[in-house]
Amino acid sequence: MRLPFFFVLLTVMIDAMGIGLVLPIMPDLIVEVQGGTLASAAIWGGVLSTSFAAMQFVFGPILGNLSDAYGRRIVLLVSLFVMALDYVVMAIAGSIWLLLAGRIVGGITAATHSTAAAFMADVSKPHEKAANFGLLGAAFGVGFVLGPVIGGLLSEYGTRAPFWAAAILSSLSFFIGVFVMPETVTDKTRRPFSLRRANPVNSLRAIAELPGIRPLLWVYFLYSVSIYVYPAIWAYFTTERFGWSAQMIGLSLGVYGIGMAAVQGGLIRPATRHLGERVTIIYGMAFEIVSFLLLSFLTNGLIALLLIPITALGAVVTPALQALMSRATPDSQQGELQGVLTSLHALSMVISPLLMTSMFAQFVKPGTALYLPGAPFLLAMVLMIVGFTMFLRSRPNKA
Template identity: 65%
Template structure:
């Protein structure tokens, strides 16, 4: 079996995970209205509930899925999750009630926690000097899915509100078949370890991993980065409509442009950056670029400047693969799945908290009685949070 075929499978798996939300996002308002007989405002409220349920399940089950892969292997966990995900999309495609949609999003959040196992598989097959580059490929896959999801979802919506779900089911099922054919197991008896509920619950897993020297601060940096950058999906549509007067089409173009830049940076520029700056320098450079980009969006008033800044802003994506590589090197081979599960849980926790923080901040500074009119206030808040992460990283011991 060609060694690059498993990498291709992992790449496609992450693409499909990233596409999952974007693919169905364009039709969710219509679909929710169909099954609930409510108004668009009611649909928005339910949409928030569905998103929170999805993120909460990822938070709770990320460490469980990661620990299961450390015990039973990456291959069965990935394949079973993909098959369940395909069935879940079919259920949502035929759902006739809001409660069935909610159940679908709960199951979808559990099965989408495969990101941790995919990352652990990539760590298993990567040499130490290859880890940052290969984690960059996972980031690139996320960027590709982020671009393709809304585009395909919008096109498929022309065939009805259920069409994107059928397409997602077919894509996921086909990828499961590919994995069945090409994926080899990487967990051997040498690194296999018993499943432990103490490590598998989100807080227990976090406590277990932070016992390793220096990892607690690095996990905090990762969390601050995730919650700060979650500002984009949380308020981008509202911010660009209010501040820049963009249409939905223009908002979609801007998201696609950023996703493309993200994919190019993580797919092509991570390895050269590591060679030039090293892991530590690459993390610092990426965090500084992201910090400056958030401050820029907090005060900008020109849509042309926002679009022109996309290539520079995308360079902020350099930092995370290098940070993941640093953490992966500090964790034993038999705990790679656990580490990636914790990272998935931290990302999901950020996804739960950020929309509440950012939308409330946006509403407060754009309402008629606001003390200062500042649609970019959520980006300023995010810059402050990222600044804390940058400060924490600067205090981690130099040899990384």
């Protein structure tokens, strides 16, 4: 199973790289195809990002349900093939509407994280699930770090170069998958596709009806909204509070991404083996709560930089939560579960930036009654405490 594991991890990494690869060139590209000012480009950039996340929200359960019915292999391969074509289209796009269509299709194809996680659930023994979900998180973290770096380097060759690079990577992954990816859905675990169940809301209801799952879904959602405070306001917060340059901000985000990948790829295995998923989640959320509290009132940039590896320790929560929910879900619904989690994560990517940036603006605007750039971290801490309390009261069953 080593080659299939490599293929699935590579697919998740490419999905994550696709998010960040185009970020460095997007302002220049939008001005190039649309004209106008940087301010108008920023508005279109927000539209493109939101459409990408919205498609992940809608299509996460659809692809998860399709993989339960027709198999993980076909869903992953078709998504990679379409993803490669989509990058080619964006590389030659001459209008903002074609770019928008490209990001919509890209959001759909990037929703395969649910199918990749379902594959991991298929091939993992119960005690291995947290560690293998952690490998997926590590692959996503590596891709999230590499994407902007590679995109920035390739931008020297023009605004279209990152798209051509992404198309080549997707094509390479597709051809690897054709030869090494087995099918893990059997006749015993196959479940007929239902369009009604593939609806994000109906999928959520179906999974929430499983014993003990509903509170864990809330915990997962609140955790995702809280943790997204970092990409949502970090650049603004560190500029306002510490006067950091763009290079310093990029370095700090890179350190966080590497720390997260190390925790989810390495630390999660011994943590769950010695502590179990439940205690691992408790420690992880406690680390996050303390980190949010410290960042809320921190005024020293060096201490903030040193604190980053500690904040990354909280990254054990996501794979451990996935493992708990996976063990409480029948084999025939693993794809549906992972599709629901993908939707909840995508929804948090829509809600959290709006919430956190609004909070930041309120507490740093001229004439504000209370100047507190770290206010969004306080809000994230409150949401995390609510999720932490719900988790302590939860008692998930095993399927």
